[in-house]
Amino acid sequence: MHDDIDAEFEDLTSAPELSPAIAAGEREDETTLRPRNLTEFVGQGRVREQLELVLQAATHRGAPPDHVLLSGPPGLGKTSLAMIIATELGRSLRITSGPALERAGDLAAMLSNLVEGDVLFIDEIHRMARPAEEMLYLAMEDFRVDVVVGKGPGATSIPLEIAPFTLVGATTRSGALTGPLRDRFGFTAHMEFYEPADLEQILRRSSSILGVDLHPDGAAEIAGRSRGTPRIANRLLRRVRDYADVRADGAVTRDIARAALEIYDVDALGLDRLDRAVLTALVRSFGGGPVGVATLAVAVGEEAATVEEVCEPYLVRAGMLARTPRGRVATAAAWSHLGLTPPPEVAGASAPTLFDE
Numbered sequence: 434m435h436d437d438i439d440a441e442f443e444d445l446t447s448a449p450e451l452s453p454a455i456a457a458g459e460r461e462d463e464t465t466l467r468p469r470n471l472t473e474f475v476g477q478g479r480v481r482e483q484l485e486l487v488l489q490a491a492t493h494r495g496a497p498p499d500h501v502l503l504s505g506p507p508g509l510g511k512t513s514l515a516m517i518i519a520t521e522l523g524r525s526l527r528i529t530s531g532p533a534l535e536r537a538g539d540l541a542a543m544l545s546n547l548v549e550g551d552v553l554f555i556d557e558i559h560r561m562a563r564p565a566e567e568m569l570y571l572a573m574e575d576f577r578v579d580v581v582v583g584k585g586p587g588a589t590s591i592p593l594e595i596a597p598f599t600l601v602g603a604t605t606r607s608g609a610l611t612g613p614l615r616d617r618f619g620f621t622a623h624m625e626f627y628e629p630a631d632l633e634q635i636l637r638r639s640s641s642i643l644g645v646d647l648h649p650d651g652a653a654e655i656a657g658r659s660r661g662t663p664r665i666a667n668r669l670l671r672r673v674r675d676y677a678d679v680r681a682d683g684a685v686t687r688d689i690a691r692a693a694l695e696i697y698d699v700d701a702l703g704l705d706r707l708d709r710a711v712l713t714a715l716v717r718s719f720g721g722g723p724v725g726v727a728t729l730a731v732a733v734g735e736e737a738a739t740v741e742e743v744c745e746p747y748l749v750r751a752g753m754l755a756r757t758p759r760g761r762v763a764t765a766a767a768w769s770h771l772g773l774t775p776p777p778e779v780a781g782a783s784a785p786t787l788f789d790e
């Protein structure tokens with residue numbers, strides 16, 4: 434249904450097992466494993482409670498709820514939540530994406546087809562073209578668009594009423610959203626990385642759907658290596674299941690999970706080969722930094738964007754790497770993780786100022 438939406442993330446990384454982006458051939462599994470309603474949606478307690486209130490109040494009033502913006506890294510459940518919003522409201526969901534709305538006309542066509550109360554989901558909304566975005570302002574506020582017909586002095590603008598709807602926007606980069614667009618959302622849900630306990634619960638649910646014999650210690654082991662991301666947790670579960678089926682009796686225990694994930698180069702903290710290469714370069718070649726991200730990327734033979742968008746968010750979150758005004762710095766934890774002794778100035782230093790995005 435939303436093939437075109439996820440497709441553009443596919444090539445983002447060279448580290449497929451731990452990429453938060455959806456992988457080719459994974460879509461069917463994601464559909465099977467997607468939580469169907471708010472009760473099945475694990476974790477994100479704060480977001481869930483806020484959203485529940487927004488939805489219940491709207492149902493109570495018999496009016497479509499305010500527009501909702503879902504913001505957070507890939508694989509944390511934005512698309513799932515958008516679908517859940519429509520389900521909980523008992524409304525139909527129309528799906529499109531920012532890159533698909535190249536011309537204002539594309540959006541006008543989408544909007545004019547809406548039925549009252551519909552939920553319109555725009556994924557990667559920060560990538561919408563400017564004219565479409567400006568059209569969306571008016572649609573969100575007044576449920577009206579002005580369609581411009583013709584070009585030059587002869588152009589006329591035809592006002593078009595549209596049915597009251599709820600817009601759900603999703604973005605992995607809320608900072609890239611323009612102010613006017615951001616301001617028109619009544620509610621913004623900030624999705625956070627998941628706690629290990631939540632990931633274990635997600636893994637239990639997935640294993641019962643997939644028919645995997647997942648032991649509690651196996652679930653804990655996989656959760657700990659999943660980078661706080663349900664999509665990665667589900668993917669690692671499938672890889673471990675393969676191993677358990679082929680090399681053992683199918684039961685996923687801690688030892689089986691460890692052995693399987695070793696084969697896939699996923700270490701105890703969920704770091705993969707590229708993450709470790711970045712940390713190793715930072716520590717060994719640049720004495721722990723500070724060094725610019727472009728230089729670091731060259732050192733590991735990767736695109737700067739991959740290092741910045743795929744490796745760094747998790748390395749920062751895991752407390753291994755700090756982004757400082759002068760460049761990237763390895764923390765004492767990074768040295769220790771690589772089995773090295775941090776130099777005294779790193780070991781003794783208080784954590785450098787982190788600033789994300």
Ligand SMILES: Nc1ncnc2c1ncn2[C@@H]1O[C@H](COP(=O)(O)OP(=O)(O)OP(=O)(O)O)[C@@H](O)[C@H]1O
Pocket residue numbers: 439442453454455462463464466467468473474475476477506507508509510511512513514605635663664667
């Ligand atoms: N809270 C959750 N509970 C259970 N499963 C979840 C949850 N969040 C995500 N998942 C699982 O992770 C998968 C990926 O989630 P989803 O596609 O909603 O992420 P996303 O934030 O839209 O990612 P992207 O930014 O790449 O579009 C889902 O198919 C689902 O199986």
Ligand SMILES: [Mg+2]
Pocket residue numbers: 511512513556603
């Ligand atoms: Mg999505």
